[in-house]
Amino acid sequence: MRIAIIDESAARASVIQEGLVAIDGCELFVVTERRGLVARIEEIAPDIVLMDLGNPSRDVLEEYFVVSRALARPIAMFVDESDDESIAASIEAGVSAYVVDGLAANRIRPLLDLAVRRFNAFARLQSDLAEAKGKLADRDAVDKAKRILRDTRGMTEPAAYAELRNAAMNSGRRIAEIAEAVITAHTLLRGSR
Amino acid sequence: MTTELVLGFLPLVDACLPILAREHGFAEDEGLSLRLVKDMSWATVLDRLLYGHSDAAHMVAPLAIATTLGRGRPAQPLSVPFVLGLNGNAITMRPELAGRLRQPGQLGDPVTVGAGLAEVAAQRLAEGRPLRFGVVHRYSSHNYMLRYWLAACGLRPDRDVEITTVAPPFCADALEVGEVDAICVGEPWNSVAVERGVGEIVLTTAQIWRRGVEKVLALREPVLAEKREAVEALIRALRRAGRHFIDPENWEKNAAILARAEYLDGDPVLIRRALSDRLLLAKGDKEQLFPDFMFQYREAANFPWVSQAKWLYTQMVRWDGLEFDPADAAKAARVFRPDVYRSALLGSGDPLPGASSKVEGSLAGPLAVGTQQGNMTLTNDRFFDGQIFDPEDLAGYLARLP
Numbered sequence: 001m002r003i004a005i006i007d008e009s010a011a012r013a014s015v016i017q018e019g020l021v022a023i024d025g026c027e028l029f030v031v032t033e034r035r036g037l038v039a040r041i042e043e044i045a046p047d048i049v050l051m052d053l054g055n056p057s058r059d060v061l062e063e064y065f066v067v068s069r070a071l072a073r074p075i076a077m078f079v080d081e082s083d084d085e086s087i088a089a090s091i092e093a094g095v096s097a098y099v100v101d102g103l104a105a106n107r108i109r110p111l112l113d114l115a116v117r118r119f120n121a122f123a124r125l126q127s128d129l130a131e132a133k134g135k136l137a138d139r140d141a142v143d144k145a146k147r148i149l150r151d152t153r154g155m156t157e158p159a160a161y162a163e164l165r166n167a168a169m170n171s172g173r174r175i176a177e178i179a180e181a182v183i184t185a186h187t188l189l190r191g192s193r
Numbered sequence: 194m195t196t197e198l199v200l201g202f203l204p205l206v207d208a209c210l211p212i213l214a215r216e217h218g219f220a221e222d223e224g225l226s227l228r229l230v231k232d233m234s235w236a237t238v239l240d241r242l243l244y245g246h247s248d249a250a251h252m253v254a255p256l257a258i259a260t261t262l263g264r265g266r267p268a269q270p271l272s273v274p275f276v277l278g279l280n281g282n283a284i285t286m287r288p289e290l291a292g293r294l295r296q297p298g299q300l301g302d303p304v305t306v307g308a309g310l311a312e313v314a315a316q317r318l319a320e321g322r323p324l325r326f327g328v329v330h331r332y333s334s335h336n337y338m339l340r341y342w343l344a345a346c347g348l349r350p351d352r353d354v355e356i357t358t359v360a361p362p363f364c365a366d367a368l369e370v371g372e373v374d375a376i377c378v379g380e381p382w383n384s385v386a387v388e389r390g391v392g393e394i395v396l397t398t399a400q401i402w403r404r405g406v407e408k409v410l411a412l413r414e415p416v417l418a419e420k421r422e423a424v425e426a427l428i429r430a431l432r433r434a435g436r437h438f439i440d441p442e443n444w445e446k447n448a449a450i451l452a453r454a455e456y457l458d459g460d461p462v463l464i465r466r467a468l469s470d471r472l473l474l475a476k477g478d479k480e481q482l483f484p485d486f487m488f489q490y491r492e493a494a495n496f497p498w499v500s501q502a503k504w505l506y507t508q509m510v511r512w513d514g515l516e517f518d519p520a521d522a523a524k525a526a527r528v529f530r531p532d533v534y535r536s537a538l539l540g541s542g543d544p545l546p547g548a549s550s551k552v553e554g555s556l557a558g559p560l561a562v563g564t565q566q567g568n569m570t571l572t573n574d575r576f577f578d579g580q581i582f583d584p585e586d587l588a589g590y591l592a593r594l595p
Contacts, residue, residue: 034363035370056360058234059330063358066265066331088244096240 001107004046006031008055012122016050019118023111038064048108049098050115058096065098086112093119138176145179148186196423197226201238202251204231204457205361206380206467207278207408209447210489211251213434214427216450222433223426231455234360235330242413243269248420249427251277252411255332255505258525260411264332264513270414270524273502274533275428276495277408280399281467281487282335283383284342286375287368288475291393298478301395303577307346314353327359327373334407335377337508338398344595345578350512368392379407380467380487381459388463393475399485402554404494404574406501417533425537428495432543435490444468492571493544497529500550500584507587507594517588535565544569553582 003026007013013030020028029044031037037057041049041064051058086109090097093116099108142164149160164182168175198220202208211229214220220227230247232238235256241247243260257271286294294309295301314324328336340350350356359367364376369391376382376392386392398405410431417424437443448465451457457464466472470486473479488494506525510517531549538545544567554576561570576582582590 053237053240054233056233056362058236058360060358060360062236062265063331084244091240091244091246096236 001025001048001103001111002027002029002044002046003048003050003111004029004031004041004044006037006041006049006051006055006057006061008032008034009052012052012119015122015125016115016118019114019121020111023114026111037061047100047103048111051096051098052119053091053094053096061098089113090116090119092116094123095119138174138179141176141179141183145182148182152186195221195224195226196420196426197228198249198420198423198427199228199230199247200249200251201230201232201241201247203233203235203238203361204459205251205382205408206451206457206464207281207487207489208251208456209438209451209468210277210431210434211410212451212456213437213447214430217434217437219430219433219437220427223430225423225426225430227427227430229456233362235333239266242271242411248416249410249412249424251408253330253333253335254406254409254501255334255337255509256330257409257411258502258505258509258528259332261524261528262509262521264509271411271528272414272417272530272533273409273411273497273528274417274424274530274537275410275431276406276497276501277410277431277489279407279488279494280397280402280405280485281407281489282338282377282379282398283394283472283486284339284375284377284396284398285364285368285383285386285392285394287371287391288393290374291395291475295395298474299481300397300400300474300483303342303396303400304346306395307342307348310343311347311353314348318353324354324375325373326354326356327364327367327376327378328356329361329364329378330358332509334405335379335398337505337512338401338405339377340512341508342396342401342577345580347595365389365391381457381463384463384466384473385459387473387476388460390476394472395474397472397483397486399483399488400577402574402576403485404488404492404553406498406505409497417530421533424533428534428537429541432490432495432538432541435495438468439490441469493546493569496534496546497531498549498551498553499526499529499531500553500582502526502529503550503584503587504553504582507582507591510591511594517591522587539566542567550584552584554579555581 005013005016010032013032017028017030020026031040034057095115097112145164146157146160149155149163164175164178168178200211215227238250242250257273261270294306317324326339328339343350348354361378361382364378364382365386367373368386383394444465448461448468451464452459452461467487470484471480471482503526506522535545545565546569547563547565554574556571556574559570559572
C-alpha cells in the first residue's frame with residue numbers, strides 16, 4: 001500500500017511517518033513542498049493520502065481528485081462514507097484522509113486510527129513546547145521587571161522579587177503579569193523604548 | 194442568557210460581517226457569544242460544518258448548493274438564511290498579459306478584454322501552452338463568474354483555456370512563477386499580487402454581473418431548525434455589522450480589526466482598499482474608486498433571493514456537464530431561505546422585499562420595488578452581456594447560453 005503524507009510541517013510529517021513505518025506492507029512518501037504538489041502526487045500514485053486539515057492546498061488536492069476520477073485512479077474522500085465516527089475523530093485530530101476507491105475498509109481503518117493517534121501526539125508535543133516557551137518568556141519578563149525596580153527604586157534583587165510577588169498576591173494575578181505591567185508602565189513613563 | 198454560536202471562516206475580506214459583529218459587540222447585544230474558527234481551505238471549513246465543529250460557516254455560495262446536491266461528497270442539505278455579500282472579487286493577470294488587454298491605469302471593459310483574450314488564447318493554444326486561469330475552488334462564485342465571462346466572449350473553458358484551483362494565499366506566487374497567467378480571487382489577494390508587482394487587476398467580477406452572489410452564511414439544515422432563534426439573532430447582528438461596514442467613518446478602524454493576526458493576518462492598507470471600493474490596479478498607480486466593487490449592505494444585499502440559488506444551479510449544470518434536473522433545481526432553490534431572513538428582521542424597519550425571487554439582470558437603472566416592510570429601490574443588476582435570467586425558466590436560460 002502506497003501512502004503519501006502531505007504536511008508543510010516537516011516535524012509533524014516525520015512523527016506521522018515514524019508511526020506508520022510499523023505497519024507491514026506500507027510504502028511511505030512524505031511531501032512537505034507545496035510547489036508541484038499535484039505533479040508529485042501523480043508521480044507517487046498513492047493508495048492513501050493523509051493531509052493536515054490546516055493545509056491551504058486541500059482544495060487544490062480535492063480538485064485534482066475530482067478531475068482524476070475520469071482517469072485511472074479514482075479517489076474517494078475518507079474511508080467509508082458511513083464511517084462517521086472515524087471521520088469525526090480524524091477531523092478532531094486535524095487530519096484528512098483520501099483513499100483509492102475499492103480499498104477494503106478493514107485495511108484502512110487501523111492505519112487511519114494510527115495516523116489520528118500520531119496527530120494527537122504531535123499536538124500534545126506542540127502544546128508542551130508552547131507552554132515551555134511561555135515559561136521562558138515569563139522568566140524574561142520577571143528578570144526585566146526586577147532590573148527596573150532595582151534601577152529606579154534602588155532595591156536589591158530579593159526585595160524587587162518580593163515586591164512583585166506581593167503585588168501579584170494582592171491583585172490575584174500571576175507574577176509574570178505584574179512584571180509585564182511594570183515593564184509597560186516603565187516604557188510609557190519614559191516616553192519611548 | 195447568551196447562546197454560543199461557532200462560525201467557521203477563511204481569512205478573506207468578505208468574512209468581515211461576522212468578524213465585525215463580534216468585535217463591535219453587535220452579536221453580544223443580541224445575546225450571542227460568537228466564536229470564530231479560522232481555517233485555510235474550503236474543504237476544512239466544510240468538514241467542520243458537516244461534523245459539528247461549527248454551527249455555521251462563511252462559504253462560497255456554490256459550495257452550499259453542491260453540498261446539498263451531493264457533488265463531490267455525500268449529500269447533506271445546507272441552508273442559507275443570509276448572503277454575506279455580493280461580488281468583491283477581481284481578475285488579476287500577469288503584467289505583460291494585462292498590458293496587452295487594457296489601457297494602463299484603468300479597469301478593462303469585459304467585452305474588449307474578452308476579444309483581446311480570445312486572440313491570445315488561440316495563439317497560446319497553437320503554441321501548445323494554453324492560457325491558464327486560477328480560481329479558488331471548483332464550487333466558487335469566482336469559477337462561475339470567470340467561466341460566464343469567458344464563454345460569453347466566445348472562449349470555451351477547459352478547451353480554449355485551462356482553469357485550475359489555486360489556494361488564495363498562493364495566488365500571487367502562482368502568478369509570479371507563471372503557474373497561471375491570471376487569477377480570479379477575492380481580496381486581499383488581488384491587492385497582494387499588485388503590491389508584489391506580479392499581477393495587475395484587469396476586471397472586477399462586479400463588471401461581469403453587477404449583483405453577483407458571493408459568500409453566504411451556511412448551516413446544516415437540522416442545525417438551523419435546532420438553533421433557529423440564535424440564527425435569527427445572528428442575522429440581526431450581521432445586518433448591523435453591514436451598516437457599520439459601509440460607513441466611511443469606520444473604514445480605518447475596521448481595516449485594522451480585519452488585519453489582526455487572528456483574522457486575516459494581513460496589511461490594513463490593502464484591506465482598506467476593498468472596504469472602500471478603492472483599488473490599486475497596478476503597482477505605482479493611484480487608488481481609484483470602483484463603486485459596487487464589494488456590495489455588502491444596501492438594496493437588501495444580504496437577502497437570500499431564491500433566484501440567486503437557481504442561477505447557481507444553472508451554472509453547476511453548465512460546468513459540471515450535468516443534465517438539467519427539475520428535482521435538483523428545486524432542492525437547490527430550497528437552500529436559500531428568505532423566510533428565515535424575513536422572520537429575523539420583521540418589525541426592525543429594515544427593508545424586506547415583497548417577493549422572494551426576482552428576474553436577475555433586467556435593471557439598468559433604479560426601480561422602486563414592492564416590499565413587505567420599508568422602502569426599497571434596486572439599481573443596476575446587469576450581466577455584462579445583457580442576458581436576463583428568468584428564475585421560472587431555467588431550461589430556457591440554459592439553452593440560450595453559449
